[in-house]
Amino acid sequence: MSDAGFHPIRMLKRLRVRLRPTPNQLDLKSVNVGFVDRLKREMPHDQAMELAIGGGFEWIGPIEAALLRHYGLPADGHLVDVGCGSGRLAKPLSADHEGTYLGLDLVPDLLAHARRICNRPDWRFEVVRHIGIPEADGRADMVCFFSVLTHLLHEQSYWYLEEARRVLKPGGLIVFSFLEFSEPSHFEIFLGTVEQAKARIANPLNVFIDRAAIPIWAKSLGLEVVDIRAGGDVIVPEGNLGQAVCVLKKPA
Numbered sequence: 106m107s108d109a110g111f112h113p114i115r116m117l118k119r120l121r122v123r124l125r126p127t128p129n130q131l132d133l134k135s136v137n138v139g140f141v142d143r144l145k146r147e148m149p150h151d152q153a154m155e156l157a158i159g160g161g162f163e164w165i166g167p168i169e170a171a172l173l174r175h176y177g178l179p180a181d182g183h184l185v186d187v188g189c190g191s192g193r194l195a196k197p198l199s200a201d202h203e204g205t206y207l208g209l210d211l212v213p214d215l216l217a218h219a220r221r222i223c224n225r226p227d228w229r230f231e232v233v234r235h236i237g238i239p240e241a242d243g244r245a246d247m248v249c250f251f252s253v254l255t256h257l258l259h260e261q262s263y264w265y266l267e268e269a270r271r272v273l274k275p276g277g278l279i280v281f282s283f284l285e286f287s288e289p290s291h292f293e294i295f296l297g298t299v300e301q302a303k304a305r306i307a308n309p310l311n312v313f314i315d316r317a318a319i320p321i322w323a324k325s326l327g328l329e330v331v332d333i334r335a336g337g338d339v340i341v342p343e344g345n346l347g348q349a350v351c352v353l354k355k356p357a
């Protein structure tokens with residue numbers, strides 16, 4: 106017998122404890138919708154939509170779009186943008202991406218804003234209840250998570266990566282951004298989140314991923330690690346994202 110830990114679900118099932126999700130601060134839907142509602146009460150609607158996803162609409166979106174092209178998003182490819190928010194990436198992409206697009210988010214207001222500013226009736230914007238990609242198996246060329254796994258528990262991020270793998274074509278890529286403790290500007294975010302925890306403010310979490318975990322997750326998921334870059338690395342001429350970037354591949 107090992108003391109490395111116990112499997113909570115198996116143990117509760119063995120004890121015949123009824124498994125029911127408990128509503129709390131980890132309820133992604135209510136925390137994210139509540140966060141956007143608070144901003145909507147404090148400022149004009151469009152400003153709230155842009156601030157809700159962190160602002161920097163004019164410069165971060167083009168960097169995200171350039172990163173996807175840099176890593177090989179085909180001009181006519183199918184992109185799934187998980188946690189697309191109010192369209193910071195979709196807006197610049199909508200100008201010249203000939204392929205299809207599926208944007209997913211928990212917050213209907215953000216999706217409505219994204220749909221409006223992109224004006225691409227051929228693109229889908231859909232609400233997610235918790236975690237999940239409403240797409241058929243093997244359809245996507247690329248799945249991206251910009252500043253999304255930064256707000257999820259590791260278990261939820263891993264679950265999303267499983268979903269991403271399912272919907273990717275063989276050879277398709279996952280691009281995600283993440284926060285790491287070794288980066289001083291990220292550590293500042295951590296200290297801010299400590300203050301938030303002390304004040305018991307129910308904002309979305311800020312969660313860091315240890316680089317060393319990525320190959321372990323990738324192996325378990327049957328994915329290949331293509332690239333891992335620090336937040337300060339300039340990968341595309343449009344500038345650097347600030348967050349670290351990881352690219353994983355579904356084997357062909």
Ligand SMILES: C[S@@+](CC[C@H](N)C(=O)[O-])C[C@H]1O[C@@H](n2cnc3c(N)ncnc32)[C@H](O)[C@@H]1O
Nearest residue numbers: 137158188189190193210211233235251252253
């Ligand atoms: C910091 S914003 C980033 C938005 C966008 N990816 C970008 O870079 O402009 C994070 C977004 O992820 C969304 N989000 C958080 N958890 C999610 C989940 N489980 N499923 C889908 N979207 C989620 C939030 O509602 C929010 O719009």
